Amino acid sequence: MLELKGIYKWVNSGNNRLFLLKDVDLSVQPGEFISIMGPSGSGKSTLLNVIGMLDTFDQGEFTFLHEPVHKLKEKQRSSLYKQYIGFVFQAYHLIDELTVYENIETPLIYQDIKSSERKAMVADMLDRFQIVGKKDLFPTQLSGGQQQLVGIARALIAKPRLLLADEPTGNLNSKQGEEIMGLFKELNKEGVTIIQVTHSEKNAGYGSRIINLLDGMIQNN
Amino acid sequence: MSSGSSLRCRKGGEATPLTKITVMLRSYFKIAIRNIFKNRTYSFINIAGLGLGLATGFIMLLWVNNEYSMNRYHKHSDRIYQVNAKFKSGNGETQVWETTPAPIALFARQNISDIEQIARLRSPFGLKQAVKIDNKIFIEDKIGYTENELFKIFDFPVIAGNPKEPFAKGLSVVLPESTAKKYFGEDDPVGKVLSFRDTTVVVSAVIKDFPANSSLQYSLLVSLDMAKLKFRGNGNWKTVDQDWGNYDYSTYCLLKKGGNIQNASTAMLAELKKANPQAAGDMLDFPFRPLKDVYLYKADGTKGRLIMVEIFFLVAIFVLLIASINYINLVTARSTQRIKEIGIRKIIGAAKRQLCRQFFIETGVLLALATVTAFLLMNLLMPVYQQVSGNTTAYDFANWQLWKVLGAIVAVVWLLTGLYPALLLSSFRPIESLKGKIFLSSTGFIRKSLVVLQFVVSITLVLGTVFIHRQLSYIQNKDLNINTSNVIVFPTWKMKGKGNDFKNEIQRLSYVQDITVADMSLFDGANSSGGLDWEGKATNENITAVHMDVDKNFMQFFHTDLKEGTDFGTISSGSPNFILNETAVRKMALQKPIGETIRFRGDTGIIIGVVKDFHFESLKKEIRPTVIKYNAEAPEFVYARVEQRKAQQLINFTEKFWKQIEPALPLEYAFLDDELARQYDKETRASHLFDAFAVITMFISCLGLFGLATYSAERRVKEIGIRKVLGAGTTRLASLLSREFIILVVIAIVIAIPIVWIGMTRLLNYFAYRISLQWWVFLATSVVAVSIAVITVSFQTIRAAVANPVKSLRTE
Numbered sequence A: 001m002l003e004l005k006g007i008y009k010w011v012n013s014g015n016n017r018l019f020l021l022k023d024v025d026l027s028v029q030p031g032e033f034i035s036i037m038g039p040s041g042s043g044k045s046t047l048l049n050v051i052g053m054l055d056t057f058d059q060g061e062f063t064f065l066h067e068p069v070h071k072l073k074e075k076q077r078s079s080l081y082k083q084y085i086g087f088v089f090q091a092y093h094l095i096d097e098l099t100v101y102e103n104i105e106t107p108l109i110y111q112d113i114k115s116s117e118r119k120a121m122v123a124d125m126l127d128r129f130q131i132v133g134k135k136d137l138f139p140t141q142l143s144g145g146q147q148q149l150v151g152i153a154r155a156l157i158a159k160p161r162l163l164l165a166d167e168p169t170g171n172l173n174s175k176q177g178e179e180i181m182g183l184f185k186e187l188n189k190e191g192v193t194i195i196q197v198t199h200s201e202k203n204a205g206y207g208s209r210i211i212n213l214l215d216g217m218i219q220n221n
Numbered sequence B: 001m002s003s004g005s006s007l008r009c010r011k012g013g014e015a016t017p018l019t020k021i022t023v024m025l026r027s028y029f030k031i032a033i034r035n036i037f038k039n040r041t042y043s044f045i046n047i048a049g050l051g052l053g054l055a056t057g058f059i060m061l062l063w064v065n066n067e068y069s070m071n072r073y074h075k076h077s078d079r080i081y082q083v084n085a086k087f088k089s090g091n092g093e094t095q096v097w098e099t100t101p102a103p104i105a106l107f108a109r110q111n112i113s114d115i116e117q118i119a120r121l122r123s124p125f126g127l128k129q130a131v132k133i134d135n136k137i138f139i140e141d142k143i144g145y146t147e148n149e150l151f152k153i154f155d156f157p158v159i160a161g162n163p164k165e166p167f168a169k170g171l172s173v174v175l176p177e178s179t180a181k182k183y184f185g186e187d188d189p190v191g192k193v194l195s196f197r198d199t200t201v202v203v204s205a206v207i208k209d210f211p212a213n214s215s216l217q218y219s220l221l222v223s224l225d226m227a228k229l230k231f232r233g234n235g236n237w238k239t240v241d242q243d244w245g246n247y248d249y250s251t252y253c254l255l256k257k258g259g260n261i262q263n264a265s266t267a268m269l270a271e272l273k274k275a276n277p278q279a280a281g282d283m284l285d286f287p288f289r290p291l292k293d294v295y296l297y298k299a300d301g302t303k304g305r306l307i308m309v310e311i312f313f314l315v316a317i318f319v320l321l322i323a324s325i326n327y328i329n330l331v332t333a334r335s336t337q338r339i340k341e342i343g344i345r346k347i348i349g350a351a352k353r354q355l356c357r358q359f360f361i362e363t364g365v366l367l368a369l370a371t372v373t374a375f376l377l378m379n380l381l382m383p384v385y386q387q388v389s390g391n392t393t394a395y396d397f398a399n400w401q402l403w404k405v406l407g408a409i410v411a412v413v414w415l416l417t418g419l420y421p422a423l424l425l426s427s428f429r430p431i432e433s434l435k436g437k438i439f440l441s442s443t444g445f446i447r448k449s450l451v452v453l454q455f456v457v458s459i460t461l462v463l464g465t466v467f468i469h470r471q472l473s474y475i476q477n478k479d480l481n482i483n484t485s486n487v488i489v490f491p492t493w494k495m496k497g498k499g500n501d502f503k504n505e506i507q508r509l510s511y512v513q514d515i516t517v518a519d520m521s522l523f524d525g526a527n528s529s530g531g532l533d534w535e536g537k538a539t540n541e542n543i544t545a546v547h548m549d550v551d552k553n554f555m556q557f558f559h560t561d562l563k564e565g566t567d568f569g570t571i572s573s574g575s576p577n578f579i580l581n582e583t584a585v586r587k588m589a590l591q592k593p594i595g596e597t598i599r600f601r602g603d604t605g606i607i608i609g610v611v612k613d614f615h616f617e618s619l620k621k622e623i624r625p626t627v628i629k630y631n632a633e634a635p636e637f638v639y640a641r642v643e644q645r646k647a648q649q650l651i652n653f654t655e656k657f658w659k660q661i662e663p664a665l666p667l668e669y670a671f672l673d674d675e676l677a678r679q680y681d682k683e684t685r686a687s688h689l690f691d692a693f694a695v696i697t698m699f700i701s702c703l704g705l706f707g708l709a710t711y712s713a714e715r716r717v718k719e720i721g722i723r724k725v726l727g728a729g730t731t732r733l734a735s736l737l738s739r740e741f742i743i744l745v746v747i748a749i750v751i752a753i754p755i756v757w758i759g760m761t762r763l764l765n766y767f768a769y770r771i772s773l774q775w776w777v778f779l780a781t782s783v784v785a786v787s788i789a790v791i792t793v794s795f796q797t798i799r800a801a802v803a804n805p806v807k808s809l810r811t812e
């Protein structure tokens, strides 16, 4: 599905070069469910953002679905992730001005999908996450767990092949967290490749593989 | 849950481009409307500022557009010219008149092949005439005398009567629709009869009303035959068509396609030299002035009306700019609140282009509301504006031309307000936006510069207006060396030879304190002549002097000061003795003027006195050299000084006297003080308009400042809370918050002052007698401007400073 080879990312502060990622090699097969772990500041989010093409890297090769990402132009890159990647965030990052329905619908609008089709797809999603009753509420009117459900629904609406989740349960209580993890498991069974960042061993257990990160370097596979 | 297969199958059909766009629009509209409601203060400030700016811009630019398009609507407008006359006017200067002798047109019609059509039009404006229909009398002062050819040159569509020859044989008139309606109601006007004094004429045609963008505006067009009939001869020239001496006809011509102006003009000059050899020496040329210049430029080619049009255009643009800046500033100031939204949108797939579109549409929705506001304001402001400007052009909202202008204004404002925010907001990088790592330091600088620009414009206008007012009050209160109070002037030359009777009758009235007589009306134009000659005049010297023929007591009557010599005192009427004003003596460089012999206008006589310079014209002009002669015969104007409370009584008395002479026409008279004030009508009107501009720009700028202060206070709410907990006082906090804004206003003042200095110095040159630009006016105005700014931001800063710190900190 994707392959990172010798990825480096750094920032220059004064004369020092501070490495955020150091010689990262990672190969992900379709259908995998990977958990990235590591202490705070170890570069987990940075790595996830690089994989999600939201962030750049300074050295190395990144192949995504046989496309050399490091050689693509910004525009091609964004069309690639728009098509194949969905994001879930710890802080949900819903748009406060939009209702639940509209939040889920927005990615489809950006992909120029027909209105009737959009309606069907959003209805499907609402149904699937059992939030039909909440569709006209605004994010601030929802609990954290509900917001994260909306966040996941939004990430999945465009039918991505890869779901990236940065501490998706970080702001939730354990019961809500378990629900989300169950959902991920199910999605993974349906064929969605998932990479999540987590601090919880338990959550990591839902995945098929764990990657430990320390100071921007992968420790074991 | 739905089946998993639906997740894997890639996207369904894509939408067609049209539905795609409407879908997006709908979604953006929704967000825009929600944003407007969510941030009410912000939206209100934006809509109010933009609305006021647009309303002002609409009104001004519609007027400007009307002025620019003046006379251009005629089908052949690019081939229509006004024939002017260019002379030598002494001292090596030239003068251009907009009128020509009448026979020029006749000559051209027969002999100049470059000219397709040529027509004469005489407009003795200001001369009131009574039009009688049955027993009804209408007073008209916009009457033109012209001929059929006029309708072949201009597009004045004939809607009743013969379209080829609207004037019938014999004495006829052509009426614009509205006059026809006024005279005859719904009846068919063609063939109806009306009369002037002793002459009866037939209505031969009706034309459409002159449109607002025609500079020719008449209530009545009378056949030139009438003017011919009334012509009393001019020396040897017995008919209008032979009169080469009077330049009293406007001559318009339609050039043949490919015709040559120079040929035509040369031929005309040659003919004039033949027909009027006396005048030939001074006559230089018959310049052909393109129709489109007739309204905007003076005959000599300098900017006339165009100056006003350009100033208004500039001010309108500035007002729109200031209003647009408000929008831009508020959007960028608020953008911190939207960074997160933008980041998310990008991550879930929004392209930069799509975000740009979203912000453009948000701007558009707000602008649409502002436009509606502008229309409401326009309805409110229009009557005020028309009264202040004296510009009564009615705007025809059924005219698509008008909508083109309004549409263009809105489009430009949309682009102006939409572009920067759209580019700025859509450029944020998603990850940084989400992390809150974007510091809009660059927008801070741009925002500050724009605020400075706003205040430079508004303070410039405020300062300018203050100086204009001071100047106007200066010339209106300046000592004229002549006492004009409670003086009424009557044009007795219109009394058909009864002027002397009138004079004798009012002299007997107890409440008339004094009367005098002159051949001119003070402050209503004075006649001048060249050829003043005296002992010791250099041969190439040519002084043009004003001449006044006055009654013996003229000087006493007006309380002018005699500087040297004697008054007319015992001298008999008509005797060749002169009193000169100081300017004349100075210009002539006479060391001992009294007793010197001068020759002027055919008289040779001696100077018996010198009068201290007094003003008899607008103070825009320098006092001109003046030669005063005693001549009490045939009083053309009678001046009466009357007890203030008895003025109406005198007018009533005169009314009665006048009715016996001229029952149809209204009595004409004027208070000299009013005549004097009328000299500055245009300037006074303009100054009132500029008051309005200054207030509007200042108001919109302050509205923007208020908005920025609101955001600044919101943004710094936590900082304020902490400072307060640490013991900072309210005053200290409020001034801390206000400082950043006040500094901007001070910078604006520093920039505005030199601009005003240069601009006003040039503007004041237009007045011969003018104020100096006192530094304390700059200072006082600046203090006021800063105070206004302080008050504006204080609303917010004080509120923020007195807020309970526990509350603001808890929300974090």
Ligand SMILES: Nc1ncnc2c1ncn2[C@@H]1O[C@H](COP(=O)(O)OP(=O)(O)OP(=O)(O)O)[C@@H](O)[C@H]1O
Pocket (backbone or CB within 6 Å): A011, A020, A038, A039, A040, A041, A042, A043, A044, A045, A046, A047
């Ligand atoms: N633009 C940047 N400039 C400098 N340092 C950065 C930048 N971005 C990230 N870092 C640093 O890189 C390191 C890795 O950050 P990252 O957010 O990836 O950590 P993380 O593993 O996700 O931590 P957490 O578990 O707290 O989320 C941190 O020390 C962070 O301060």
Ligand SMILES: [Mg+2]
Pocket (backbone or CB within 6 Å): A044, A045, A046, A166
């Ligand atoms: Mg992290």
